[in-house]
Amino acid sequence: MLFTGQVQSACGFASAAAGPFYCGNDQKVYIDLAFYRELRDRFKAPGDFAQAYVIAHEVGHHVQNLLGIMEKTQARQRRAGERDANALSVRLELQADCLAGVWANLANRDRKILETGDIEEGLNAAAQIGDDNLQKRSQGYVVPEGFTHGSAQQRVRWFRRGIENGDLKQCDTFSSTGVL
Numbered sequence: 001m002l003f004t005g006q007v008q009s010a011c012g013f014a015s016a017a018a019g020p021f022y023c024g025n026d027q028k029v030y031i032d033l034a035f036y037r038e039l040r041d042r043f044k045a046p047g048d049f050a051q052a053y054v055i056a057h058e059v060g061h062h063v064q065n066l067l068g069i070m071e072k073t074q075a076r077q078r079r080a081g082e083r084d085a086n087a088l089s090v091r092l093e094l095q096a097d098c099l100a101g102v103w104a105n106l107a108n109r110d111r112k113i114l115e116t117g118d119i120e121e122g123l124n125a126a127a128q129i130g131d132d133n134l135q136k137r138s139q140g141y142v143v144p145e146g147f148t149h150g151s152a153q154q155r156v157r158w159f160r161r162g163i164e165n166g167d168l169k170q171c172d173t174f175s176s177t178g179v180l
Contacts, residue, residue: 004033020054022061024070029058042137043128047121049114053100053159054125060099064092073174086148090131091173093149094158097126098171101162109166119163126159127152 001007006015010026020031031054039054040046064070073092077085104122108114127133130152132142149155161170 001028001030002033003030007032020058022058022065024061024065027062027065029055029062031055031058039125039128043125043133045121045125045128047117047125049118049121050125053104053122056100056103057093057096059103060096061092063099064095069095069174083145086146089148090150090154094154095171095173097150097155098158098162098173099168101159101164102166102168102171104163105166122163123156123159126155130155 001009004016006013007030008014009021009023009028009030011021011023014021014030016032016034018032019035020029022029035054036051039050061070064073070092073088077088080088100122104114104119129149131147131149132144132151135142135146144151150158158171158173
């Protein structure tokens with residue numbers, strides 16, 4: 001669902017500050033169109049494939065929902081302290097990045113959709129919206145314990161892994177060592 005400014009979803013009210021998100025309660029992806037201007041101008045991540053990466057990441061959450069991964073992770077988060085809950089969130093988000101990469105690989109294999117520079121656009125977007133870069137921009141310093149999506153390096157690594165392999169099995173961030 002496309003929106004600008006604010007939206008009511010089955011997961012509650014969301015403002016543009018939340019950015020794009022997936023709501024498992026209604027199985028919809030919510031994209032704030034203003035976020036794309038922010039992605040281009042504020043985060044210096046322009047391009048159609050940067051935008052496609054964002055959508056593919058959110059659709060990755062839908063895949064996680066369909067596979068039961070999201071429900072299991074949320075149950076574990078409810079039992080965990082804040083630090084461990086954030087670490088689980090990072091693993092969920094990095095997996096969605098990997099799934100976005102799997103989509104890019106398969107879509108290009110089947111339909112030859114990628115143009116010169118597209119992968120670089122997606123990798124740049126992943127890096128620019130890494131928690132470390134977002135924290136540096138907003139508060140001037142980085143607090144890794146507060147990460148919920150992963151560092152720029154982690155996001156790039158997992159998105160690239162999906163692009164290079166095109167294999168869902170390569171996206172297991174929960175049993176993989178060295179993720180965090």
